[in-house]
Amino acid sequence: MKMIKHLLLFCCYGLFGQIPTLQGQEINRVTIFITDSTTKKPIIGALVSCKTRQTYTMANTQGKVDLLAAKSDSVYLEKQNYISKKIRIADVENGKVQLVLKMATGIVFKEIKGTKKITLNEFNIDHVKHYVGFPDPFHPLPYQQVAQRFYNPAERYMLEKISVAQLLFNSELAITENKNLFLTKNYKDGDAPGGDNSRVYKYEDLQNATFRVRIYRADAAGFPAEDLCNEEINVTAENSYKIVANISKYKIIIPKGDFFVAIQWLPNIENASQIAYNTFSTTKLTGFKPFVGLELIKDGEATFFAKDYSGNWKISRDKAKLAITVTGRAE
Structure with missing residues (x-):
């Protein structure tokens, strides 16, 4: 296998799993269940990120994610074909968040026959x-x-x-x-x-x-x-x-x-x-x-x-x- 001789990290950006702490804020484990607003079924694979804590996670088969966060933190939730949502932890009611289904804007044309x-x-x-x-x-x-x-x-x-x-x-x-x-x-x-x-x-x-x-x-x-x-x-x-x-x-x-x-x-x-x-x-x-x-x-x-x-x-x-x-x- 070809060996990489140079790996320059100066232009790389990081994805971090560390949990930064802010003075005066109590950080607790938070559980959120993400469901479809119409069917009430769990949205498997919904993606949840928190910029303050620099965390990024995915909902399991129950639509569940576990986070370490403060009440003042905001999380961003998204899933393809759903309307994304940004919400504060303090505003999450009963540990549940609903996303509204939408259809992606597909461009409808006849199939291309050109070569x-x-x-x-x-x-x-x-x-x-x-x-x-x-x-x-x-x-x-x-x-x-x-x-x-x-x-x-x-x-x-x-x-x-x-x-x-x-x-x-x-x-x-x-x-x-x-x-x-x-x-x-x-x-x-x-x-x-x-x-x-x-x-x-x-x-x-x-x-x-x-x-x-x-x-x-x-x-x-x-x-x-x-x-x-x-x-x-x-x-x-x-x-x-x-x-x-x-x-x-x-x-x-x-x-x-x-x-x-x-x-x-x-x-x-x-x-x-x-x-x-x-x-x-x-x-x-x-x-x-x-x-x-x-x-x-x-x-x-x-x-x-x-x-x-x-x-x-x-x-x-x-x-x-x-x-x-x-x-x-x-x-």
């Missing part, structure tokens, strides 16, 4: 040296989605395939600890942030992950808006530097102009990756796979967006694009 292939935002895997989503205490900017903006030049364009660069580690560095396989990465002189070379990163079963792909229309301001696909697109990452997923069965038709392809992390135990920073003391941070590649760009406007734990989309300040390529057919 003209169009590939957008191609990247060179050898130029991908930065990764987004990697837990790094030097850049605490938690978010739950990242999106790349594309421009479709055709009148009608049907997406068929997406390719995503991800971070892998050299299996030759694997060690066995308590009969579990771990993958490790040791920084060499000058590589580590701040010049500290004592950190060791451990990844249990790092190479496997499932994530969700979201396709969005661009609004008038150039930000992600409504979904262009009503179905959930869940992709299981391959043990490869480039994840390739065939999405032709969803028959997603893109109108001419800007649109977005987003990677949404699914915060479950299968996707969790705990990193131990061994300096003066051990600090453990939790991120969610996959760690998506970035390719630096010299010119052009920013096209890389991130959705934070409060549900707000923000433009990246870095001169970079996500290493996501889409391929499709146009007439």
Whole structure:
């Protein structure tokens, strides 16, 4: 397996599992049940994030999530095809929150019969040296989605395939600890942030992950808006530097102009990756796979967006694009 020689974290953003405490606020365990406002059935897989506590979790088969939070904290709840909601813990009645069902704004066209292939935002895997989503205490900017903006030049364009660069580690560095396989990465002189070379990163079963792909229309301001696909697109990452997923069965038709392809992390135990920073003391941070590649760009406007734990989309300040390529057919 090809070994990653350079892993630059200075442009990476972190997903944290730590619980920060604020003076004067009592933090308690909070249980919330999330249900459909009409059917009253649990919404399995609803996503809940809290920016104040820097936490991100997913509802179980009962629509239940457990959080550590103060009453003054706000949480952001979302599920594809439902209207998202932001609510204070103090305003949650009887531990229950209801979400209202909506239909995504699917673009309805006849299926494209043309054979003209169009590939957008191609990247060179050898130029991908930065990764987004990697837990790094030097850049605490938690978010739950990242999106790349594309421009479709055709009148009608049907997406068929997406390719995503991800971070892998050299299996030759694997060690066995308590009969579990771990993958490790040791920084060499000058590589580590701040010049500290004592950190060791451990990844249990790092190479496997499932994530969700979201396709969005661009609004008038150039930000992600409504979904262009009503179905959930869940992709299981391959043990490869480039994840390739065939999405032709969803028959997603893109109108001419800007649109977005987003990677949404699914915060479950299968996707969790705990990193131990061994300096003066051990600090453990939790991120969610996959760690998506970035390719630096010299010119052009920013096209890389991130959705934070409060549900707000923000433009990246870095001169970079996500290493996501889409391929499709146009007439």
